[in-house]
Amino acid sequence: MFGGSPDDYLVCVFRQTTGTRTEYRWVNVKVVTVHLPELYIEAIDGLIEKRLYPNRAEAIRTALRDFIKEEAEASGGPLS
Numbered sequence: 479m480f481g482g483s484p485d486d487y488l489v490c491v492f493r494q495t496t497g498t499r500t501e502y503r504w505v506n507v508k509v510v511t512v513h514l515p516e517l518y519i520e521a522i523d524g525l526i527e528k529r530l531y532p533n534r535a536e537a538i539r540t541a542l543r544d545f546i547k548e549e550a551e552a553s554g555g556p557l558s
Contacts, residue, residue: 512538 522537531537550556 507539 519534522531522534525531525537526533531540
């Protein structure tokens with residue numbers, strides 16, 4: 479846990495830069511409760527079983543990041 483709120487956490491994120499060099503950084507994240515259909519949870523768990531993601535949170539973070547990026551590109555600019 480990090481910061482003054484129990485909803486503040488740090489996670490390590492990375493992005494590939496040039497060649498084989500990978501840049502790592504820590505970012506502050508908040509806990510958000512969502513309700514998902516069981517079918518979605520089963521699909522996420524299947525990705526985890528295939529070792530594509532280490533856990534549900536990482537799979538959901540990745541999906542949201544990709545969704546936001548696609549929406550920003552489709553709208554012609556950053557989303558705020």
